[in-house]
Amino acid sequence: MLVYHEKLLSRSANTLPLFSSMIVTAYSTLRQDSQPDFPCEILETKSRQNSDLVGHLNSVMGWACDFGKLEMTQTLFAVLQHLERTRNWYQFDVMRDDLDAMTAWGIKTNSIFGMPDRSLRDPKGAVLVDRENDSVDEEARVPHPIDAVERSIANRKLLADRGIDVMEDLPPSIGEDEVILRSADEVGWRTLALFIVAVRAESLASGNPIASEQLRSKSPMSFEALTPSEQAFLENDGPDQQTVVNFAWRYEALYALQWALGLHAELKSPTEICDVPAVAETMVDRSDRELVTETRLRPVDELLDALDLNYQMLWAARQAKTQGRETPAGLDGGVLVERQHALNWLICFAGADWDDVDTPS
Numbered sequence: 001m002l003v004y005h006e007k008l009l010s011r012s013a014n015t016l017p018l019f020s021s022m023i024v025t026a027y028s029t030l031r032q033d034s035q036p037d038f039p040c041e042i043l044e045t046k047s048r049q050n051s052d053l054v055g056h057l058n059s060v061m062g063w064a065c066d067f068g069k070l071e072m073t074q075t076l077f078a079v080l081q082h083l084e085r086t087r088n089w090y091q092f093d094v095m096r097d098d099l100d101a102m103t104a105w106g107i108k109t110n111s112i113f114g115m116p117d118r119s120l121r122d123p124k125g126a127v128l129v130d131r132e133n134d135s136v137d138e139e140a141r142v143p144h145p146i147d148a149v150e151r152s153i154a155n156r157k158l159l160a161d162r163g164i165d166v167m168e169d170l171p172p173s174i175g176e177d178e179v180i181l182r183s184a185d186e187v188g189w190r191t192l193a194l195f196i197v198a199v200r201a202e203s204l205a206s207g208n209p210i211a212s213e214q215l216r217s218k219s220p221m222s223f224e225a226l227t228p229s230e231q232a233f234l235e236n237d238g239p240d241q242q243t244v245v246n247f248a249w250r251y252e253a254l255y256a257l258q259w260a261l262g263l264h265a266e267l268k269s270p271t272e273i274c275d276v277p278a279v280a281e282t283m284v285d286r287s288d289r290e291l292v293t294e295t296r297l298r299p300v301d302e303l304l305d306a307l308d309l310n311y312q313m314l315w316a317a318r319q320a321k322t323q324g325r326e327t328p329a330g331l332d333g334g335v336l337v338e339r340q341h342a343l344n345w346l347i348c349f350a351g352a353d354w355d356d357v358d359t360p361s
Contacts, residue, residue, distance in 0.1 A: 025114035026090040026106065027057075029178045030145075033088050034109045038101035040094040047088050054351075057083050064120065064129045078142035078171050079120060079128050082112055084350055085178060099125075110143050110178070145175030147301075148308075155309045159316070164328045166312045170361075173308040176300055180348050187257055187346065188292035190354065193225040194254040195283045197233055201247035202276075204239065221288040227355045252338035255279045260303060260346060261295040267306055270313060270335040307343045314340050315361040 023043065028034065036042060046053040061083050062068075065076060088109075094102055106113060106123030113121045120129040126140035144152075152172035159166055182190075196215050203210040212234040216223050226234065233239060233247055255274040259267045263282050268274070283291070297303065314336040317327045327333060340359040344350075350358060 021093050021095045022116045023091065023093050024102065024116075026092075026109070026111040027083060027086040027114070028088045028090070028109040028111040029082060029085040029175075030110055031087050031177060031180060034105075036090060036092055036102075036105055038094070038105050039098045040092040040102070043091045043093060045088070045090050053086075053089055056089070057086055060114075063131065066131070073136075074169055074171075075128060075136060075140060075142070079112070081171065082142050085174065087178070107143065110145055110175075112142065142171070144172045145177055148172035148175035148178075148304075151305060151308050152312070155305070155312055158309070159312055162329050164313065164316050164331070166316055170312065170315055173311050174304065174347055176304060179300065179304065181297065181300065181303070182346050182348065184261065184295050184297045185292050187261055187297065188295050189221075189225040190345070191254055191257050191261070191283065191291055192219060192222040192288055193227070193230055194250045194257070195219075195280070196222040197226075197230045197247045198250040198254060199280070200234055201244050201250070204244045205248055219288055221292070227353065229355045249334060249338050251276050251279055252335050253342040254283075256306075256339040256342040257346070258282055259306075260298055260343075261291075262298055263295070267339075270310070270332050270339060271330040272332060273335060303343070303346065307347060310336060310339050310343060311361060314359065318361055 026036075033045070033047060035045070046056075048054070061080050064079055064083070065072070070076065090111075102113075103123050103125065105111075111123060112128060113123070115121055118130075118132055119127050121127055122140050123143055126137035128136060128140045128142060130136060149172050152170070156166050156168070156170075196219055200210060200212065200215060215234070223234075230247075233243060236243075252274055255264070256267065258264055258279065313331055314333070317331045317333040317336055320327045321333065337359055340361075341357050344359060345352070345354055345357045352358065
């Protein structure tokens with residue numbers, strides 16, 4: 001097959017040094033540690049448990065985009081997402097004759113490679129980032145696990161049947177072998193906090209504010225789960241209107257997490273706000289302790305299906321807004337953002353705490 005040899009030799013503007021072997025760095029997004037299974041000398045390996053790996057990845061991401069100075073292309077954005085999701089890092093010395101075996105391993109482990117010429121390449125050797133020569137191979141593709149690709153294709157077809165068009169090049173969301181989910185009890189704690197701030201916001205919006213101490217007496221466990229921004233909101237006797245609105249929207253995030261815990265049969269179409277009384281009743285009908293200790297997450301494939309579908313709908317809604325069009329099929333952008341916030345938190349997106357979760361699309 002000689003995939004990698006052909007790629008290296010075809011780039012006359014950027015040919016790697018003609019040594020018999022080379023030191024390569026691999027960035028794998030899979031949770032499982034999959035040591036190189038091809039002939040090479042493994043020099044060093046790191047996982048997310050190594051405190052210095054995150055710093056290294058941040059440095060590489062900064063270098064790849066020239067610390068925010070480069071134009072953000074689809075390929076560059078995909079590279080940055082891959083580096084952010086990297087779970088295992090390998091550095092090894094490999095002979096040129098074994099580069100195609102390295103390709104097969106790279107595909108299997110969903111890796112991109114850092115090469116001696118300081119380029120970042122996809123598993124087949126196509127250049128994704130080349131800061132030295134400012135060139136990228138048109139055919140270069142950041143890899144994704146097959147289940148993530150198939151999920152993305154299926155959801156895109158489902159949305160097309162509903163009149164919602166999503167570009168084919170939109171990167172898939174995370175795969176089952178990549179994802180690290182929050183625990184069910186952590187999600188349960190999060191629902192308690194979201195409910196208490198949403199109730200407080202609703203009471204303020206209606207002109208009949210419920211005092212924070214009254215809420216604490218009803219649900220002391222909720223106050224143990226508050227984030228700094230939620231704590232500040234509850235302690236503020238006179239928050240501004242936009243802050244109140246923002247926290248009232250948390251009913252949507254709460255609904256998504258309730259669904260993730262199996263407390264609703266389905267996650268309804270995001271064309272209108274959730275049934276707030278039903279969401280509230282779901283909380284009131286269960287003790288705080290029960291929500292934390294007795295709930296269970298849905299199967300991971302169901303969660304990732306919902307994540308990817310919402311991600312694609314959010315892209316379509318934002319694209320329509322950017323182009324000055326009505327959102328397709330009546331999608332509600334506010335609902336989509338809150339659901340994405342909840343689901344991104346659930347999958348530990350970018351390792352962010354609740355207050356810092358981003359919802360890029």
